[in-house]
Amino acid sequence: MSLIQLIYASESRLVEANRHREIDRIVETAQRLNARNAVTGFLLVTSGAFAQVLEGDDATVAETYTRIAADPRHGAIRLLAESPIARRGFARWSMGLAERDETTTFIFGLYGVTPEADLPGQDADVILDLAGELARQSR
Numbered sequence: 001m002s003l004i005q006l007i008y009a010s011e012s013r014l015v016e017a018n019r020h021r022e023i024d025r026i027v028e029t030a031q032r033l034n035a036r037n038a039v040t041g042f043l044l045v046t047s048g049a050f051a052q053v054l055e056g057d058d059a060t061v062a063e064t065y066t067r068i069a070a071d072p073r074h075g076a077i078r079l080l081a082e083s084p085i086a087r088r089g090f091a092r093w094s095m096g097l098a099e100r101d102e103t104t105t106f107i108f109g110l111y112g113v114t115p116e117a118d119l120p121g122q123d124a125d126v127i128l129d130l131a132g133e134l135a136r137q138s139r
């Protein structure tokens, strides 16, 4: 068993009218399955995109990512990083969530994530740092 961290970004295929309900559903499923699979992580959401950090046993994370990548609620998935880690960065979260909204848009902007430079165009370290910052704030 070896611990890894995987980071990807994708384009949202959610329809605006159902977006919040669908996001609630996604996080509910993610938390339930991840708790069972000892996967932890953090999900960033904007009106047009997702980015996610997944941590856990390498085989389990790979299997989870395969399932997520096949999900029609998003597309154009880009794997940004997959690397061994000594310890989890998001151990408290079976799946944490932060959405860009009126209160968080400033923090997203500080990390260079704007509507013009959305999550799929970012590097893995930007996603990781932003997720870490938002995780600290939601403690």
Ligand SMILES: Cc1cc2nc3c(=O)[nH]c(=O)nc-3n(C[C@H](O)[C@H](O)[C@H](O)COP(=O)(O)O)c2cc1C
Pocket: 026, 029, 030, 031, 033, 034, 043, 050, 052, 064, 067, 068, 069, 070, 071, 073, 074, 095
């Ligand atoms: C943006 C996004 C993030 C997701 N995150 C997770 C996750 O962390 N863990 C997980 O098991 N499923 C996650 N899902 C749900 C999976 O895509 C899939 O629906 C679920 O794992 C059930 O798999 P199944 O439909 O093959 O049974 C996510 C879906 C989306 C669209």
